[in-house]
Amino acid sequence: MTPPRLALVPGEPAGVGPELCVRLLQRPRDYDLVGFADPRSLRAAADALGLPLTLLPPDRPSRAPGELALVEIPNPVHPAFGTPEPGNAAAVIQALLDSAQGCLDGRFDGVVTGPVHKAVINAGGIAYTGTTELLANQAGREVVMMLANDIVRVALATTHLPLRAVADAIEAGALSRTLRTVDAALRHDFGIARPRIAVLGLNPHAGEAGHLGMEEIDVIEPVMAALRAEGLDLIGPLPADTAFLPAKLQGFDAVLAMYHDQGLPVLKYSGFERAVNLTLGLPYPRVAVDHGTALDLAGRGLADPSSLIAAADTCARIARTRRNLPGGTP
Template structure:
C-alpha cells in the first residue's frame, strides 16, 4: 500500500497551518481520557497541533482522576493553540450543563456535545481549523435530545454538503464501504452499479487529493464466495459489480476485480493495491481490526472539510478507569493532519 508521496521536508511550518479541532464527544465516555493521553504523546508521535472543543473543567477532572500532570489551558481562539500546544492541553471552552460522571450518561449535556461538532465545523469552514477529529458520541442520548440523523457522518454532510464515503484504515490497509450499517440479508438488494461507481470514484479522488497517491490502485471485492463462481454462487459480480469497474477507471485509477474477499487481505495481496472497495460492513472491518485493532481510523471522504475519528465507541464500561488506549485517536489526529497538509499542498500547486 503506497504511502503519501509528499516528504516531511516539504511540509509547511507549524505557524502556516491552522490547528486541528478535536471535539469532546460523549463526556461520560473515554473521549476526554484518550484526548489527554494523545496530547501526552504529541512529541513521541510527532502529532500536529490540535485544540479540544469542550468543557475545560471536564478535562481537568479527567487529568486529576488519571493522576497525570497535564496542564489544561483555555484558549480564546484556535490560533492560540499553536503556541499553547507545546506546553499545555489547549481547550476552547464549551461548558457542559452538568458535570460529567464517567460511565453515566447525562441527556442534559447533549446540547454541548452537538455544539462542539457545530463549532468545529464552523471553524474549519472559516479556515481557523485545518480539520476536525471527532471523539465518539453516544447516539441514543443525542437522539433523545432531538438529533435527527444516524451519526456524525450524516450530520457533517448535511452541514457542509458532499457525498460522504466511509473509509477505515490502519497502518497497512485502507477499506471503503459501499453499504454501511444494514442487515446482511439486505446488502445485495441495496447494491447498485451506480453506488459502487460513485463510491469508487470518490475513493480514487481522495487517494490523490488527501493521501498524495498520484496513481491510485484499487481492488474491488466480490460479494459472493469465490467471486460468485461465474454466476453459480450469485450473479451480483456479473450484473452489478463488474459494470462499475470501467466507470471507476475513468478517474485514471488502476482498478482490479471483482476479487474474492477470502484471498484479498493477506500480506502479499495488500502490496498490490492502495485501498479496497468493499461491498458491506464486516467484509471491510473484520480484516482491518484483525490487522491492527488499536489503531483503526474512520475517515469521511467526499466532504469539503477534513474529518477523521477513532474507530471505536464511547466505551462507557471502562470510562474513568484509566484503561482506554489512545492509539486509534493518535492515528486519527495524525491522518487528519496528513490530509489537511496534502489538500493545502495541492491547492497551492493548483494556484501556482
C-alpha cells in the same frame, strides 16, 4: 509554512474521549489543536489520570505539553464516568457541528473526533445515525467512510445498513460515486499518484460466475469497466475471503468492501489500536478513532490513546498534503 490548526472534539463526555484527549496533549506534536468541549469534563479526566492540563482561550493554541486552547461547549449535566446523560446530546452534536463549521469557514485545517454514543444521542431526542452522515449533511457532500491502519485501508460502499438492505443499496450510480471518491482521496489526501483499488464482490466467491448471486455481473463489473475506461485502476471484483491475504494486499492501495462487516473485522484484527476512521469527500479532513466510548473503562486510566493519537497525526498529515495541491483543497 504555518502548522496545521486542527479542531479536537472528545465526543461522549462520560466515555473515554476526554481522557484520551488529555493523554494526546502530553506528547510532542507539530500541529495546533483547539478543543470543543465542556472544560469540566476535560479537567475531571485530567484529575483522574493525574496529568497536567491548562486550558487556554480559543485564540491561543499551544503545543506545550498539557495545554489546550478551548472553545467551551457546556454540558447541561456534568456526567459521572461511565454514565452518559441523554440531556447532553445536544452539546455533543453542537461540538461536532461547530468544529466542522470552523473547517468550512477556513478557521481550521481539519477536525479530529473522539467516540460518541449513538443510542444516548437518540435518547436525547436527536435523530443520529453517525458522525459521518452528520458532517456530510452539513457540508452538502456525498462521502465515503474509510478505516485505515498501517496494514490496509478499507473503504465502504455501504455503511450502517441492516444486512437485508445491503444488496438493494449496491447500485450503479452510488457505486460509481463511491469509487471516484476513494480514488480522489487516495490522490489528494494520501499523495498516491495512481491508486490501485481492490473491489470486493458482494456475494461469496464474488458470485461464482452468477451461481451465487448476480450483483457482480449486473452491477459491479459494468461499473468497474466504465471507470477503468476513465483511467481508474481497479482490481476485481474479488472474493472477500482471499482478498486480504498479505501477499495480495501488497498490490493494493485500498480495498472497497460492499458492506460494513465484510471489511472492517479484518482491518481491526490486523491493527485495531492504530486504526482510524476517515470521512472521504468532505472539503476538509475529518479523522476519528475507530472505537467506541468504552464506558466501562472511563475514568480508570486504562484506555489506550493510540487511535486518537493516530487520528490527530493522520489529520495533520492530510492537511499538509492538501495544502500542496494545485488550486488548494479538492
